[in-house]
Amino acid sequence: MAPMNSRPPRHDFGPSAQEKADLREHTAFADAQDAVALAAATWFSRRDNLDAGQQADFAAWMAADAAHARAYAQLQDAHRVARRIPPHVAARWAVPQAAPAPAQAPRRPFLRSLLPYAAAAMLLLGVGAGGYQWWQQPVFSQAYATQRGQRLAVSLPDGSTVQLDTSTQLHVTLYRQRREVRLAHGEALFQVQSQQGQPFDVRSGPLTVTVVGTQFSVRNTLAYDGQLRVAVQHGHVRVAGAAQDRVDLQAGQGVSSDAGGRLSPVASLAPGSVAPWRAGRVTFDNVPLGAALAEFERYGDTGLVVRDPAVARLRIGGSFSLAQLDRFAAALPQLLPVHVVRDGAVSTIRMASKAPAQGPAMQLQQNK
DSSP: OOOTTOOOOOOOOOSOHHHHHHHHHHHHHHHTSOHHHHHHHHHHHTTTSOOHHHHHHHHHHHHHOHHHHHHHHHHHHHHHHHHTSOHHHHHHHOOOOOOOOOOOOOOOHHHHHHHHHHHHHHHIIIIIHHHHHHHHSOSEEEEEEOOTTOOEEEEOTTSOEEEEOTTOEEEEEEOSSOEEEEEEEEEEEEEOOOOTTOOEEEEETTEEEEESSOEEEEEEEHHHHSEEEEEEEESEEEEEOSTTOEEEEETTEEEEEOTTOOBOOOEEOOTTOSSGGGGTEEEEEEEEHHHHHHHHHHHSOOOEEOOOHHHHHOEEEEEEETTOHHHHHHHHHHHSSEEEEEETTEEEEEEOTTOOOOOSOEEEEOOO
16 A cells, blocks of 8 residues: 555656647648748747757758758848848837736747747748838939920929939939939039938939038039039038048038049038029139030030130139120130130130230129
């Protein structure tokens, strides 16, 4: 007869009801997934907690089939994408936590760890990356262009405005978290509406101009003179060129760049020199006459030609009306040692005979 205080023998009655439910849940989940993708997700979720033996098992699984390595690489790519998801965006996809369940018998360790992590990894592939791609889609995209001699004012949905100068082409794309303009060529003046957490970037050639709220112009005339220029009228912008070449510009400052993205020293701007074409004028500061004529030609046919390189190198400065080009031609002999010879529809600018050497560049403020 067994002693009265002895314990009854222990019996293994198999898995509990909860463990059976866990097993059914895991089986249903696994049956709905691609076997290779699920295995990759399981390995990926455990990647930081593998002992030496498990590391060997993982290496053997990766080597067993090229499809295994591809599936794992896809998860790595999706994980890198998901890490760039802003926290406030990721929070929108978070699964609500259920209320704590009553105390129950502990679940089997492999079920307790495998199912939620594998499911989370599969969710990363199926929902997280896709949701981020959706978040990255533009909410507004529009191209704008002006012809020779034309100017255009544009209002953007975010409240910003853009004024396009002659022969200008740009494309505006607004995303949920950023705003981007690509200026192919020409010049545009930007009045940027400040938006918290939504930077405004203007990309042109090798330059990127980043602002939050300001007024500035970006000019790309690489085809004419090999130059890009940024000029700030109000506020503050950051200009990034080649490699680590970056400068901050305040109101009244400007910088230029060549086609390689090499930035010039920051220059101070004369009052009213930012985008003077808004008032129908062009402004020159000690530039070669050939470059001045090329600038006029951007707005229309001048009928003026220079065939002598020495004449093209003569330097000139001043502010001139685009609507009164004839007055510019008539004033040239007073400003430079040249004379203008008209031959039909073409007027040739030639060096005056017995011209003295040119001193400092002549300046002219032409009346409107």
